[in-house]
């Protein structure tokens with residue numbers, strides 16, 4: 001933690017925004033991450049529990065006091081902050097910085113004036129963006145995607161998120177959803193009902209929310225050692241698959257095939273040179289990465305060569321790093 005007192009006086013190296021700080025907020029379903037950054041460097045961070053079911057507006061007072069305490073602890077004056085970068089797990093209009101659509105989390109998001117909130121409370125500008133896009137910005141500028149202009153970022157977790165960079169520009173689309181719905185690419189048209197209303201989406205076939213039912217639907221589930229686990233999560237799945245448990249191995253293979261099918265479709269759609277993978281499930285990257293790379297090498301139609309699958313450099317903080325880049329870039333416009 002930094003103990004030097006920071007004031008509004010600094011010598012910006014470029015464009016008048018170089019020396020200031022940014023505050024990053026990454027609004028997850030279970031935790032809210034708050035970061036203080038300067039020129040892409042994460043100076044300090046904290047996590048607070050989220051109550052996503054009670055809505056976004058209900059969360060703002062706690063967020064205000066946490067940010068004020070955070071600024072105080074780091075001895076950063078309000079005037080030294082350039083703005084807030086706000087990551088949200090839903091569709092976001094990043095032209096006017098408003099949430100457009102949610103999926104079972106913070107459902108009052110579209111009715112919440114985040115820009116007005118930040119201006120009234122701190123007089124800071126606020127820039128909002130979908131969390132997968134924000135994480136892609138962080139990995140592109142400072143992480144695994146440095147130097148690339150064609151990237152796809154995929155988050156494997158409770159759900160599956162994605163974002164796309166083409167020609168060094170984020171793919172946005174007319175309604176701000178282009179490249180964001182890779183987790184809802186259909187990989188099994190006769191598959192499982194998804195939370196989005198469709199069937200057989202990648203995340204309805206293989207994700208943290210789908211895994212418990214996937215295991216229980218296996219005809220030999222009751223004979224498998226994984227039945228004794230308190231929580232049917234990917235940690236348990238990888239553990240039992242490693243012990244040669246038949247059910248765990250078959251369910252894992254199903255998941256790897258579903259993810260590979262989704263990733264190959266993203267490759268065919270967006271023509272990237274690299275796929276950056278992150279998310280809670282990637283804690284088992286030693287198993288996942290080589291298995292997915294092999295399937296992609298075998299099955300993707302890329303006559304120019306092989307798309308490289310890599311692990312994120314900031315699996316836990318890419319969206320915070322990306323938020324700092326977004327604030328600086330927006331102020332330079």
Ligand SMILES: [Zn+2]
Pocket residue numbers: 183184194195196197198199201204
């Ligand atoms: Zn879906």
